[in-house]
Amino acid sequence: MTQPRHVITAGLLSRLLCVYLFTLPFTAGAGQAYSEERHPCRFHDEYRQPFFGDLHVHTRYSLDASTQGTLTTPAQAYGFAQGQSLGIQPWDESGLPMRSIRLNRPLDFAMVSDHAELFGEVHMCNTPGFEGHDSWQCGLYRGWSIGAYYLFNFMSSMMASHMSMCGENDTLCKQASVFPWHDTKQAAEAAYDRSDDCSFTSFVGYEWSGMDPLTGGNLHRNILFRNADVPELPLSFIEEPSAERLWRGLERECVGASGACDALAIPHNSNLSAGQMFTGKGDDGSPMTPEYAALRARYEPLLEVMQKGGSSECFYARGITEDELCAFEQQPIDNLAGFDRSPRPDTGFAREVLLQGLAIEAEMRVNPYQFGFIASTDTHLGAAGQVDESGFAGHGGKGVPAVDRLPPGLPDLLMNNPGGLAVLWAEENSRDSLFESLRRRESYATSGPRIISRFFAGWDYPQDLCERQDRIAQAYESGTPMGGRLPSAAAAAPRFMVVAQRDPGTASQPGVPLQRIQIVKGWRTSAGELREAVFDVAGDATNGARVDEASCALSGSGEHTLCAVWTDETFDAEQGAYYYSRVLENPSCRWSQRICVAMGVDCSRPETVGEGLEPCCADGHRKVIQERAWTSPIWYSPAATPEAPPPAGIRPPA
Known part of the structure; x- marks a missing residue:
């Protein structure tokens, strides 16, 4: 994809400014080993440069995005990441978007990470003439999207099962999943700048989306591949219904196979895992072994510590923990399913898990929880990197369909936030250089600003x-x-x-x-x-x-x-x-308070609190962050x- 000249210029100026301010010698030249064919980057710095990106982006191929009215394609998501305007729901009678958004500053890298479990079902239900399109399940998907959202996700993420319209051995849905996966790969390839400008990097990836059925605990991981050498189909929670099976599947289908395939799995929202993501045990509840610990350390060197679903850094409760800064974007529950369970220190917060890692290492000489930090958005609009608190457009309609109209008031649930950014210290903006940065954990997370x-x-x-x-x-x-x-x-x-x-x-x-x-x-x-x-x-x-x-x-x-x-x-x-x-x-003001101020809300005057703006005056509304x-x-x-x-x-x- 050819990038507008002004976008490239802005990116290069940003790199030069960072170099000057951090007294790094900015040198052109080679030195990076590539796992795929490309031109060497002109700007290569042995002391590394900061690159900003988003590795958690959902498009029309994710069930939860599509049932909220998202039509963004992977190609459009990558275009948005590079500075192009993006039309988003609601849509008028002609199918044209009633809103559009655009980044103030393009990203350096991004990855579309759609949920792999329902690739086939979503494509089937949106493709007239495809066998299964006229099933009652697809009728539910098109006619009552909220109902389809809960049913389809329950079957895939909790029961590790495809829907019954997938046919014997799930053959129809496996065939249908080829199309979105191919489009995902092609979009990433088209967006990747293989010239010596190295202006933008796109990774091929997806989300493995499991959930503990008893607690509603989130087990999700984003799978990121080093290059375009990837498995024929993604390994989903349905095929590999545990983290260990996922890692072993990646070893079998990617890392241990012939070719240049390599991959990492990045857990996210451990704050909503109900303590199930990092238990200190094997996935089946048995005692952790050194082999399991080393396998986990190999495939999961990172944790996504911040995204729209809250911060996973640390837990705060008055009288229990002293660090009040841990209250930043803390969710009111401990699980993804929405069960009424309050968060606890052992829910899955990073500090507690890092301490567990020290204890395990003292016992078995390997640390399974030695992870670095990144952040991303988890946008369900395909809006990679849309993290500004000012002008926040939400992530897709407050969890309800927004095809024809937006729900009134705030554009998202009060407990959600715009998300964060991943920052990688790498020699250059190429897949191989950024991948090595992720692997060695020379990365950090921001809650949105480009600090x-x-x-x-x-x-x-x-x-x-x-x-x-x-x-x-x-x-x-x-x-x-x-x-x-x-x-x-x-x-x-x-x-x-x-x-x-x-x-x-x-x-x-x-x-x-x-x-x-x-x-x-x-x-x-x-x-x-x-x-x-x-x-x-x-x-x-x-x-x-x-x-x-x-x-x-x-x-x-x-x-x-x-x-x-x-x-x-x-x-x-x-x-x-x-x-x-x-x-x-x-x-500074949180996104929600900025909108409340712009809408003229005065909580002492009930007549100023319009429909949908009631959260502005809620007891739990944190106005300043x-x-x-x-x-x-x-x-x-x-x-x-x-x-x-x-x-x-x-x-x-x-």
């Missing part, structure tokens, strides 16, 4: 490293970046360098200044106790920044860039630990527990 953040750890970083022109080169050469593991203790305590730059925004919508940077530490004591602590290391929580809830106007000071070298004075070489950084912007970025952790393990090798038959990370 730039780096995080390193070493044993002998100088205290004035932030002031040095070659700070990034030194940080790499004598330490490890986010996602890595510190070698055996070589000093009394490790030192960490953390750097952050505010989102510059655009001329019409400037970014918000930074407030502070924190380092979060979790560790296992010599007695086996699991603990955590949060340290402010740069900036000022009392900088006087304010937001006027009645107008959303911002005031006060903030920082453009922050950098600190921090020493962990509590370090004990006999205790395993993880560390990650959290960068916080000044407070602090946008943020979370880096992938860095781990330390005592010398007595070295990282175990992968089991036989598993390709080790490059």
Whole structure:
């Protein structure tokens, strides 16, 4: 796909600005090994560049998107990611969109990740003449989409079964699924810039969508392939109804097969897993084995810690946990099915799971939960990267059909949010370079803003490293970046360098200044106790920044860039630990409050609260938020527990 010249220019200028501000030597040249045919990127930097993207995008081929009126194709989703306008529901009598949206800033990469379980059923029900199109199930799909949404998802995600109109051995639906999968692959290939400009990267992928039937716990994973060498059909929850079977299926059909196929599975919404995504056991409830742990570590090096369904970083409840910043975009339930169950610390929040990983590693010498962080949107409009709190169009109609008209009031459920972005530190914007970034966990998540953040750890970083022109080169050469593991203790305590730059925004919508940077530490004591602590290391929580809830106007000071070298004075070489950084912007209005203000809602005057705007005055409405970025952790393990090798038959990370 040819990209408009102004989009390419904006992307290149963004790269140059990042390079200048972070004192990285920006060099042209080769050096990247490619697993598929393409031109080498002209802009290749050995000290890596930040690339912003979205790896969780649904289009017309996902049942939950299509039953809400989404007609976006994978090709249109990739076009939107690159800066093109996208028409979205509702549709007029001529089939034309009544709304259109467009990104203020294009993305660097994206992946369409439609639910694989119902590829065939959705295509069948939308294709006149296809056998099964006139079945009662497809009649339900076209005539009562909400009913079809619950029935089809119950059968596929809870019962691991196709619908009965799929025929003997599900042959009809398997045949029908060929078409959307082929379109998904072709769209990704057409969008991928194989020229030396390397302006945009598209990945082939899909979503594996399982759910625990007893608790409603979410088990979903997004499957991302390294290149265009992918299985003939995606492995869905119906064929491989457990995470371990999925990993072994990927080993059989992709990684262990002939060719250049490689893949990763990225869990998401562990906050809605009812504790079922990370149980500390095997998928069948049996004790975890070293082989299972290593298999999981190989295929799941990342966790999507933020998307429209909330933040999975950490749990907050007054009187139970002290870190009030954990209340950010916390869902009121602990499961995807909507069962009335309140979240708990052990629901599946990242901090708790990372601590579990330290305990498991101490026992079996391998950490199955050593994952880095990314974020994405989980858009159901095909609107990759539509994360701005201002002008948020929702994710598809508040869970109800929006084919003919939008439900009045807010464009989405109050508990939802625009989602976040994945940021990858890579040498260049190519599939292979970005894939290696994901594999080594040199990635981070933002709740939407394009904050730039780096995080390193070493044993002998100088205290004035932030002031040095070659700070990034030194940080790499004598330490490890986010996602890595510190070698055996070589000093009394490790030192960490953390750097952050505010989102510059655009001329019409400037970014918000930074407030502070924190380092979060979790560790296992010599007695086996699991603990955590949060340290402010740069900036000022009392900088006087304010937001006027009645107008959303911002005031006060903030920082453009922050950098600190921090020493962990509590370090004990006999205790395993993880560390990650959290960068916080000044407070600003949430998407919902921006709309409430624009609609003139005054909760003291009931006559101003129009239809659908009642959530503006709900007790649980958080009007003000602090946008943020979370880096992938860095781990330390005592010398007595070295990282175990992968089991036989598993390709080790490059």
